[in-house]
Amino acid sequence: MPKSAPNKVYIIGHKSPDCDSIVSAIAYAEIKNALAGWESAHACASQDAPGEPHYVYIPARPGPVNHETATVLSSFGFEAPQFVPNVYPQVSDVQFDKPMLVPEGAPLRDVWRGMLDAKSATACIIDPDGRLSGLATLGDIARAELYAPAQKDRYSFPMANLVKVLGAEVLAEGQPEFDGRVFVGDIGVDWARNAMSACDMLVVSDRPDLQRVAIEKRIAALMITDAGRAPVSRELVKLARSGGTWVLSVEADTHSCLGLLWQAVPVDQVMTKHDVATFILDDLVSEVREEMRTRPFKLYPVMDEHGRPTGMIGGNHLADPAHKRIVMVDHNEKTQSVEGIDTAIVLEVIDHHRIGSIETDHPILFVNRPWGSTATIVSALARQNRVTLSPALSGLLASAIISDTLAFKSPTSTVQDRLEAESLATCAGVDLGKLAKAVLEAKTYIEDADPGEILRSDFKEFTVGKSRLGIGQATTSGGFSADLKRQLLAATRNLMEDAGYALVALMLTDVTEGGSEVLWAARDGSLAERAFGYTGVEAGAQVFWLPGVVSRKQQFAPEIMRAVRELERS
């Protein structure tokens, strides 16, 4: 186990996540964690496995879980991965300082010493529950010392603080809190008798007459300085105990003791309580930088999820740009990726799509196989790395392979997909045929007939030259109602116009018929003919049937991209 906290790596699929991208993220995270030597509930690596112990892998998703995926997850007992709407750097990605934590009531001397020891100019003052009650800086302490002589010798502090600061011997105890004036033993007996009251303190050395007056007047505290030279009589101590007056005996002289009084003051009297800016681990670095510009402090507390300070962050910490680390699964095009991908470090890509726009600063592990699903690749990688998967995770992966290959009917499906799915189903103890039926049933289920929802639920964006294309796909068996299709067509056209696409197409793929009905909205009227030889499609929106076309990736999108390139050249 590494000593310092490991860095998080998010394993994340494309926007509008489908079953393959969610399941691949979950399974690959289990495999990577097992290889890194972490406890993994669903994967077990062999002893000599090569790992990356500096990282802990977290499956994530940039969008909602669709009905099919939710069904598959729950049937094998899995939770949906963490929702990560963007991967912009957050406070949690920054190397900030440990906080200096000081309990309320601590004497200024302790806080000061602590700051010098920790080389920290700011302390977080916390209540008994560990929550932040204020901030104290070296400046606050300097101010307390500077103004101590000007406060007319009136102090308030717990007596325990004073005993600690002076290293005093306690001969008699009184009330725990002191709040009064401090008299020095250079006064006459009569003055002392008239001026001192029950809440005051007398600091005096070898003056038995004044000591007696103070105790008889039952003042709050009597401090005997130069104790070696000026012992206090047993009789007076006895009297003090019965009258409730503190008697402290201190080795230092009066002058030194007076100079130390301010150090017994509790830190809460000088700290900043109101309008203290704090940040949380989830705050975006860009927002933190903005906020710091408008504030005077050098360091700000970083709060954990329970409202307790867990770090201190300042402008210095933000000098080096922070990054999130991610592994992209089931996609490699930035337009399909989670928001903020340009600020992240991509460590790996595991995918089965065409190679798109990805560019990296360093060499990375890039696994791309022309197989029917990323889940197939993840399953193969597990075996290659000698990682054993749990029956539940095997069942989950088999479901994702079925989902992405339309139960091996899609032309993208390969022998590899079937072999992996069969061995996974065996490990899971499920019947592959029955599983396929259940997955396809979940896939074709239309949860609510909201056309926008159907269009967005499996939507991918492609860029060809200057054109942006959006292609959605929904799986049906038996088709959608004519009314729903009219609404879907309108949604397709609206999306093209509102979002500035050159084309938006929605494939309504019928698994049993083996083809797709296409709802088509393109700016150029000739695009459908160029792509599929389909004439009679005006600019705007139309519907046509493509027999045998069930794969967006292999049959549909490539034809459109070829046609768009042709169009751009003409």
Ligand SMILES: [Mn+2]
């Ligand atoms: Mn996929």
